[in-house]
Amino acid sequence: MLKKERQAYILHQVNLHNKVVSATLSAEIAVSEDTIRRDLQELSETGKLVKVHGGALSAAFYDNPVIESNVYAQTDKQIIGNKAASLIKDGMFILTGGGTTILEFARCLPSTLKATFISGSIPAISEYMNHPNIEIIVLGDKLSKTSRITVGADAVNRIKNIKADLCILGINAIDTENGVTDNDWDVVQIKQQMIASSHKTICLTISEKINTVQPIHVCGLNKIDSLITELDPGNKLLKPFKDAGITIL
Amino acid sequence: MLKKERQAYILHQVNLHNKVVSATLSAEIAVSEDTIRRDLQELSETGKLVKVHGGALSAAFYDNPVIESNVYAQTDKQIIGNKAASLIKDGMFILTGGGTTILEFARCLPSTLKATFISGSIPAISEYMNHPNIEIIVLGDKLSKTSRITVGADAVNRIKNIKADLCILGINAIDTENGVTDNDWDVVQIKQQMIASSHKTICLTISEKINTVQPIHVCGLNKIDSLITELDPGNKLLKPFKDAGITIL
DNA sequence: GTGGATAATGCAGGTAATTGCAGGTTTATT
DNA sequence: AATAAACCTGCAATTACCTGCATTATCCAC
Structure with a gap:
C-alpha cells in the first residue's frame, strides 16, 4: 500500500469516526505502529487531524473557533x-x-x-x-x-x-x-x-x-x-x- | 507498445483502481520502471493523476480530502x-x-x-x-x-x-x-x-x-x-x- | 528508400524516502 | 509508586527517485 494512499485511508477513518487508534490502524493496514505514528505525525503537522496519545482525533471536531474578540481592557x-x-x-x-x-x-x-x-x-x-x-x-x-x-x-x-x-x-x-x-x-x-x-x-x-x-x-x-x-x-x-x-x- | 497507448492504459488503470504502482505497471507493460516514472510524471503535470512515492493516485480520489473545509462532508x-x-x-x-x-x-x-x-x-x-x-x-x-x-x-x-x-x-x-x-x-x-x-x-x-x-x-x-x-x-x-x-x- | 533530426527508452551511479527494529524515555492508569 | 503501553531516536535495509548518457526507435524531407 502506498504511503499517501494509507494516509488518505487514515484521514477518511478519522473523519468518519472522530478518532482512530494507532494499534487498530496498524493491524488493519498491516504496517508497523511506528509507521502509523509517523503518518499521524505528518497529518497532524498539516492540520488534517489532531494527534493524541495512542491515536488521533478529527481536527474539525477538535478546533473550536476561539472568540478572539475585543475584550474590554x-x-x-x-x-x-x-x-x-x-x-x-x-x-x-x-x-x-x-x-x-x-x-x-x-x-x-x-x-x-x-x-x-x-x-x-x-x-x-x-x-x-x-x-x-x-x-x-x-x-x-x-x-x-x-x-x-x-x-x-x-x-x-x-x-x-x-x-x-x-x-x-x-x-x-x-x-x-x-x-x-x-x-x-x-x-x-x-x-x-x-x-x-x-x-x-x-x-x-x-x-x-x-x-x-x-x-x-x-x-x-x-x-x-x-x-x-x-x-x-x-x-x-x-x-x-x-x-x-x-x-x- | 506506443507511448500514448501506454499512458492511456495507465490512466485507465488509475481510474479503475484509484491507484497504480510503478513496479506493477512496469511488469505488466514490460518496460522499465524509469519509463513508467516518466509517464506518471507527464500525466501528473497535466493533472490527469497525482504522482506519489511508489506510484500514483487518481486525481479525483486525492483531491477530495484536500478541499475539505472545517467539517468533513x-x-x-x-x-x-x-x-x-x-x-x-x-x-x-x-x-x-x-x-x-x-x-x-x-x-x-x-x-x-x-x-x-x-x-x-x-x-x-x-x-x-x-x-x-x-x-x-x-x-x-x-x-x-x-x-x-x-x-x-x-x-x-x-x-x-x-x-x-x-x-x-x-x-x-x-x-x-x-x-x-x-x-x-x-x-x-x-x-x-x-x-x-x-x-x-x-x-x-x-x-x-x-x-x-x-x-x-x-x-x-x-x-x-x-x-x-x-x-x-x-x-x-x-x-x-x-x-x-x-x-x- | 535513406539520412539526419528528434524523441523515447534503458542503464548506471548517486541521492533521497520509506519503513521496521532496538533501545531507552515518557505517559496513562491502577 | 508500579506497570504496561505508547512514544521517540537513531540506525540499517530496502526501495524509489533523479541526472546524465548511450542506444534505439520514429518521423520527415528529399
Whole structure:
C-alpha cells in the first residue's frame, strides 16, 4: 500500500469516526505502529487531524473557533490572568466562575499544569479544554444566556458537595463598605456557594471596578483571601483592602 | 507498445483502481520502471493523476480530502441538519449528544424556535447559545476530552430524571445486524440513557457510516424511531432499515 | 528508400524516502 | 509508586527517485 494512499485511508477513518487508534490502524493496514505514528505525525503537522496519545482525533471536531474578540481592557486582564495563574499548583481543585477576566486567566495557565477545574461557565470550559492536562468538572443546570454560566438550585447543591482548594472569581464590584457586590441574582447564588465550598477565595478584577457598588451582596471582605488587579500591590488604591486583611497580588 | 497507448492504459488503470504502482505497471507493460516514472510524471503535470512515492493516485480520489473545509462532508451534514431541524417544534424538550453532525443540526435551527435543549456537549451548547429563544440545560459531570461531552454516573442519573420528547443522536456506526455501535464506553452510557429517557429517538448519520460496525453496542434497531441521512429516503441503501420499522427521512 | 533530426527508452551511479527494529524515555492508569 | 503501553531516536535495509548518457526507435524531407 502506498504511503499517501494509507494516509488518505487514515484521514477518511478519522473523519468518519472522530478518532482512530494507532494499534487498530496498524493491524488493519498491516504496517508497523511506528509507521502509523509517523503518518499521524505528518497529518497532524498539516492540520488534517489532531494527534493524541495512542491515536488521533478529527481536527474539525477538535478546533473550536476561539472568540478572539475585543475584550474590554484585555491587556490589563492578561496581567491579572498571569498573576492568578501563578497561584495554581499541580493537583489542586479549583472552582471558577465566568466572565472575561476568568477567560484571560484560563488562557494564561501553563500547558503542563495538572489540576482539576470545576466550573459552570461554558466559555471558560472551552478554554480549559485547550489545556491537555487539566481535568474539567462541568456544573450542570439551566444555562443563563446573559452570563453564559449554569445557574440554579441544582448547580448550587452540587457545589455544596465539593471542598475545593481555591475559588477564583471575576467580580463585578468591590468596596470597603459593602464588600463584593453583583447585579445578577442567579449568579450570586453560585458565587456564594463557591466561596463557602473553598478553603481560599481569590477575587480578580480590573482596578476600574474598585470602589464601585452593585445592587446584590455577594460576600463581605472577610471572606476574601486575595485580591488580584492589574495594579502594583503597593498602589494606594488597594491599601484599604490590605488593611482589611486581604492579600494583594 | 506506443507511448500514448501506454499512458492511456495507465490512466485507465488509475481510474479503475484509484491507484497504480510503478513496479506493477512496469511488469505488466514490460518496460522499465524509469519509463513508467516518466509517464506518471507527464500525466501528473497535466493533472490527469497525482504522482506519489511508489506510484500514483487518481486525481479525483486525492483531491477530495484536500478541499475539505472545517467539517468533513459539511454539505452532507447540513442536509441532515436541516432535515432534523424541521422536526423540532416550539415547546419541545430535546436531549442531544455531541459530534459534528449535531453541531450542524444546531446551526440549522431557526432563530424563532422556542424549545428546551438538554445536552452535555460543550461545542453543541456553544451553538445553542447563539439561538435567542432556546433554553439550555447543561448536563454536568466530568468532561471527556476526546468527545467533549460530559460523561459519568452523575450525568447518567440526571438524564434518568428527565422524560424528553425527542432524543437526537449523531451516531458513529449502524448496521442491520448489530444496530447502533460506537467506540467510546463512557459516551455509550450517556447515549443509552438518553434513548431510555426519550419518547422518540432520532439518529443522524452520513451515509458513509451505514453498514459499518464499531466495538461497543449502543442499542438495537428497534429502539430507533427515525434515521436521517443525506440520502433520499427511497435510496436502496436504507431499505433494510425501513423494513426494520424505522422511519427514514 | 535513406539520412539526419528528434524523441523515447534503458542503464548506471548517486541521492533521497520509506519503513521496521532496538533501545531507552515518557505517559496513562491502577 | 508500579506497570504496561505508547512514544521517540537513531540506525540499517530496502526501495524509489533523479541526472546524465548511450542506444534505439520514429518521423520527415528529399
